[in-house]
Every structure is written in C-alpha cells, then in structure tokens.
Amino acid sequence: MVPEGWREVKLGDLFASSKEKGKSGLPIMSVTLKDGLVPRDSLERKTDTNLSPKDHLRLRKGYIAYNMMRMWQGASGVSQEDGLVSPAYVVLVPKREIDPTFASYFFKAARTVYLFWAYSYGLTNDRLRLYYPDFAAIPVAIPPFDEQRKIGEILATWDKALGASDKLIQNSRRQQEALVHRLLSGSLRLPAYRSRDWTSLPLSSIAELSSERFDPQTSSASKRCIELEHIESRTGARTGECDSADQDSKKAVFRPGDVLFGKLRPYLRKYYQPNFEGVCSTEIWVLKSKCSLQPGYLYYLVQTDTFSRAANVSSGSKMPRADWSVVRDTRFKIPDADEQRAIVSTLGAADALVHQHQQQRRLLLRQKNALMQQLLTGKRRVKVDGDVDRIVSEAAHG
Secondary structure (H helix, E strand, C coil): CCCCCCEEEEHHHHEEEECCECCCCCCEEEEECCCEEEEHHHCCCCCCCCCCHHHCEEECCCCEEEECCCHHHCCEEECCCCEEECCCEEEEEECCCCCHHHHHHHCCCHHHHHHHHHCCECCCHHHCECCHHHHHCCEEEECCHHHHHHHHHHHHHHHHHHHHHHHHHHHHHHHHHHHHHHHHHCCCCCHHHCCCCCEEEEHHHCEEECCCEECCCCCCCCCEEECHHHECECCCCECCCEEHHHCCCCEEEECCCCEEEECECHHHCEEECCCCCEEECCCEEEEEECCCCCCCHHHHHCCCHHHHHHHCCEECCCCCEECHHHHCCCEEEECCHHHHHHHHHHHHHHHHHHHHHHHHHHHHHHHHHHHHHHHCCCCCCCCCCCCHHHHHHHHHCC
C-alpha cells in the first residue's frame, strides 16, 4: 500500500543518465559499499588506471554514481563535490522531483536494494549488472519533495553523530597504540616501578609457537574456526568465525589466553586473543606465553613496532609470510612480573575505552537503521516544518 501523499513513479522519472566526459584537475572518486562515494586516494587498496581524465565520467555536486556490478548490494553514493568516476559506473542526474540526499538514503533501504537485485541481469550474483535502462524501469513510491528534504536532513544528522563517534574511536585507538608502544618499550614507566630494571630476552624464551594441529577430514568434532578474514587489522577485533566441519585443510589449535597473529601479509597486523577453545588457519600463528610472562602481556607485545618489524622480515614478495626463525630470536626488554601485570591492567583500561566508544557507535547505527526503515517506507511521517533535533531525540529514546 502506498502511503498517503506519496506517489508511484519509475526511477527513470526521477533520474537521467549522464555521459559527460571528465576534465583534468578533478579528483577521481570510487564507490564503496560502506561509505558511498569517496576519493580513490583514500582507499587502502588503490587501483591504478591508465585512463585519461577525458576517458572518465564527469561527476557534479549532487549527482549520484553507482557501480552497476555491485548495485544489487547497494553500492552507490551522492557526490559532495565535482569529480571523476570510472566509465564502468553509471552517473545519475537527479531531476527536480527528487532530492539527492533523500535518494542516497532511499537507495540503501532494504526494499530498494532488493529491487536493484531483481532488475539486474546475470547468471550468478558475481555477474549481475544493473544498466541504466533497467534501473530506469524500477517502480518506487516516494514522498512529496519537501518531505524528502526533511527525511534527508534527519538522516544526515544521524550520520554526523556517527562521524563524530568514528573520530572518538580513531582517537582512542591512536592513544591506545601510543600507550602500547611507550609502556612496552620502557619510554614511559609507571611511577611505582621506575627504579626497577628490565631484562633483554629473545622471544623464544618468553613465548612459544604451538604446533598442535586439527584435521577436519579425520575428526567428527565441530570446532569454532577463525580464518584470517575474521580478524581486523590493528584492532584485535574478531569480525566472524566459521565451523571447522565446513573446512578441508588442517587447522592450528588454540586455547583461551593464547595469542593469534596472522603470519600471511604480516604488515596487516592482525592479532587476536580468544577467550574460548577452537581452531584457526595455519596462516595464523598460535603463540603461547611461557611462565616468565604474565597473562595478557604477550597480546600487547605482538602489537609493538619491534614485533612488527621482525614479522615483516618475511619471505615471498606477492604473498609475504612472517619467518618464525627471525621473530623468535628478536630481543625484547621485559619488566618483572609485577610491572607486567600493572602494564596489562593499564592497557586493559585503554582497550575498555575503545570498546565503550564502539558500543555507542553500534547503538547509534541500530537507531539510525530503525529510523530509516520507518521514514523510507512511510510508516513514520515527518512534519515538513518539524524540528530535526526533536525528531532525532525521539528516535534515540524509542
């Protein structure tokens, strides 16, 4: 049922396709699933291009670009500045009946993304393409223009809050990283321990590499399994897991308190300390503390620049791997047991602050997504002259 006051149209009634050629001096933009349109130079994985500016498509402020190969997943974004995009993208020019900011959120709504998938062509998902003529044929229902603008304004306010939350997380992570470096290098000493000496020891005298393996092909047991893609770079966070029963290759075994470190592409700095028993890819080292090292200290040791430099003395150019024979002989300055415990406690508090900011961000995102679902389907209507802050506050408090 179409909400009162909304009208049914085709997307072609709201957007024209632009083939305007690019010109030199404008930044090249890329469409990402998470952040929409971003400068290509800001991406970690940059793709070089031999195309001249004139071979790109011109993007003007307020235009929307989408990746026709990923639009079925919602890969689109509104441009905040003039720029250039790949000719493999589709550039949409909003007509007078549609507000670009509203459209950028509307394109992320679950129902709209489903329609993008339904109107895409391809034998399998990885071959799906949404060309402009098919995009233009998609039927949608939209609110009046003034209501569109108000909805866009409300949701943009949530994004500003999320952006502020992201900065808090980034700042607290930077502070935590700096604290790890200073406390574990001895350049910053906790007041009660400043008179105590540290001992220089090779890693092999304080930690060992586990060789215990698990073969899913010969065992009927089902174990929680962590692969490299399940560990975030530089954060110590786990983003997922799988079942060992679905795996074919042998796995390394870990137990609570062990430290996992990704030896493949060690420059990514992927580390994690599990609180459960399981298995992981053999491209991940399972490190165990020896009795001279206090619980938790090894987890922070693998985050140091000293450890990272040793791990990056690696073999292989395209698929570099850390060399245990190098890392195990690397020397670290180690404090006594009491100072180790104090350092772990201090860094644990810094980790807790990062976690608190992350929890707050997750709450904001859940609230925004719930509000999007209501506003973009007409289940919740807004007054065109309504106060944005009041509406946001009401949504935040249920």
